[in-house]
Amino acid sequence: MKLKIDHNIELVPISLEYAGDIYESFDEEIIRFLPIDIPPQKIEDTIAFINHSIEQMKNETDLVWVILKDDNFTGCCGIHTLPSRQPHFGLWIRREQQGQGIGKKVVQYVLNWAITNLDVEYIKYPVDKHNIKSLRLIKELNLVLSDVYKMGNIKKLEVEEYRLYKR
Ligand SMILES: CC(C)(COP(=O)(O)OP(=O)(O)OC[C@H]1O[C@@H](n2cnc3c(N)ncnc32)[C@H](O)[C@@H]1OP(=O)(O)O)[C@@H](O)C(=O)NCCC(=O)NCCS
Numbered sequence: 226m227k228l229k230i231d232h233n234i235e236l237v238p239i240s241l242e243y244a245g246d247i248y249e250s251f252d253e254e255i256i257r258f259l260p261i262d263i264p265p266q267k268i269e270d271t272i273a274f275i276n277h278s279i280e281q282m283k284n285e286t287d288l289v290w291v292i293l294k295d296d297n298f299t300g301c302c303g304i305h306t307l308p309s310r311q312p313h314f315g316l317w318i319r320r321e322q323q324g325q326g327i328g329k330k331v332v333q334y335v336l337n338w339a340i341t342n343l344d345v346e347y348i349k350y351p352v353d354k355h356n357i358k359s360l361r362l363i364k365e366l367n368l369v370l371s372d373v374y375k376m377g378n379i380k381k382l383e384v385e386e387y388r389l390y391k392r
Contacts, residue, residue, distance in 0.1 A: 228290070230334045234327060236290035239278045239301065243291045246298035247271050250319035258356040259317070262379045278303070292331055294322065302331055304339055304348065313349035314339070323358070332362040336389050350387040351376075363387055 228236040248271040252264050265271045281287035289303035302316035314336060318328045332350075339348055350368060352359045368387035376382045 226288075228334070228338060230330055233295045234299075234330055235293045235296075236302065236331070236335070237293060238282060239275055239289040239291050239303075241272065241275055243298055244268060244272050244275055246319075247275070247291075247301065250298075250300070251317070252320070254320060255317050258353040258359065258382065259315075260377050260380070260382055262377075281305075292316070292318065292327065294327060299327060300331075302335060304335070304343070307343065307345070310344065310346045311349060312339075312343075312345060313351055315351075328358070329362045333366060336363075336366065340389050340391055345391065347388045347390040350389070351384045352387065353382045354385050355383070360385075 226238065230236065245268070248265060248268045251271070256264055265274070278287065278289040282289060286307055287303055287305045288307070290301065291298060292300040292302060298319070299322050300316060300318035302314070304312045304314050306312045314332070316328060316331055318331075336348055336350070339345070350363055352363075354360075354373075366389065368389050370385055371388045372386040374384050374386070376384050
């Protein structure tokens with residue numbers, strides 16, 4: 226399903242149409258604080274990720290969107306493991322379009338939309354404690370810091386898990 230965030234930012238379900246854009250943008254810098262050790266080395270890896278996401282959407286396990294600004298590819302976001310009723314939200318914005326307030330609008334809109342519209346207890350926002358930009362996105366949302374843990378094999382993330390509870 227599509228979500229319209231404001232007059233020029235829109236979320237559309239991920240599809241193979243965006244494979245090239247995703248492959249080009251999802252680089253070392255973007256994954257610095259994500260639980261991924263190396264970015265895709267060939268476009269087939271990105272295509273496999275998109276096909277897996279489409280499958281997960283059919284299974285109603287995940288919601289995965291492409292973020293568009295003025296109809297142009299700007300990043301990705303998703304809500305994962307819905308059947309647990311404690312799903313987590315994640316996003317990334319392509320480097321050229323960071324710092325314009327897009328990430329903040331997406332996080333605020335999607336978390337509020339999801340807590341209102343999905344059958345969940347709470348939504349997790351797991352973030353590495355050094356990911357200052359990502360922490361800034363949730364500053365005004367009054368999320369609850371509910372857990373801290375380490376994640377990853379090669380790359381070790383120091384995760385702070387914030388949660389938005391259903392009221
Ligand atoms: C985190 C991320 C999504 C932010 O997206 P964005 O569109 O650039 O974010 P915004 O422009 O909405 O806002 C970023 C906030 O960080 C601040 N910021 C920007 N650059 C910064 C920097 N170098 N140091 C500190 N703060 C910075 C901005 O001022 C803003 O805060 P403010 O609104 O309180 O002033 C983006 O940097 C990204 O995709 N990172 C890589 C993937 C990632 O880490 N995802 C999050 C996983 S939890």
